[in-house]
Amino acid sequence: MNEAELVARCKQKEPSAQAELYRRYAGEMFALCIRYAGNRETAKDLLHDGFLKAFTSLDKFDYRGEGSLKAWLSRIMVNTALEEARKQAQHLDVDLDEAPEVADPDSTDDGLVQQIAPEVLLRFIAELPDGYRTIFNLYTFENKSHKEIARLLHINEKSSSSQLYRARTLLMSRIKRYLAQHGDE
Helix, strand or coil, X not given: CCHHHHXXXXXXXXXXXXXXXXXXXXHHHHHHHHHHHCCHHHHHHHHHHHHHHHHHHHHHCCCCCCCHHHHHHHHHHHHXXXXXXXXXXXXXXXXXXXXXXXXXXXXXXXXXXXXXXXXHHHHHHHCCCHHHHHHHHHXXXXXXXXXXXXXXXXXXXXXXXXXXXXXXXXXXXXXHHHHHHHCCC
C-alpha cells in the first residue's frame, strides 16, 4: 500500500493501517526520539506519546505527496520531545547560563568528527546534559536558528547560543578522548 492509501485508511481508523503506519515509521521516529531523550526508556515514552498524538490528529493532516507523512510524524515527535524538555526544565533549579565554562573547542578539529563511527557520535550526543542535547539537536539536525530555539524552549537567544557552544565543546572533548584511546580502530 502506498503512502496516500495508508493515510486514507488511517484516517478511517482502520487498525491494520494504523499498525502498518507504526511498523513503517517507528524505527526512524525512535531514532529521532533517542537523539532528544538521551536514553531508550524516555525515547520509548516519547515515541508512544508521539504516535498517540499522530493517531488522534491524523484527520488534520493534509497529505502533500510522498515524504509528507514522515515529515509530519517527525515534527510531532520533535514537538513531543520539546514539550518533555520544557517540563523537565521547569524542575531544574540550575540556570544553565551560570554553568561553568569548559575548554574552548578548536573549530579546526571538525575533521575529527569524521573519524568516528556515526553510532559513537550519536552515543556522545545522547550523553550530553539534557538542555545542551536539546539545543544541539534543534540547531544541528532541525536547522533551527537561535531565535527559533529560544521561542520553542522559552529561553533567550543568548542562552541558546551559549548552550550550543558548551554542547559542542563537550562533544569535541569527548571525541578527542575517544580518538586518543581508540585511534584508528
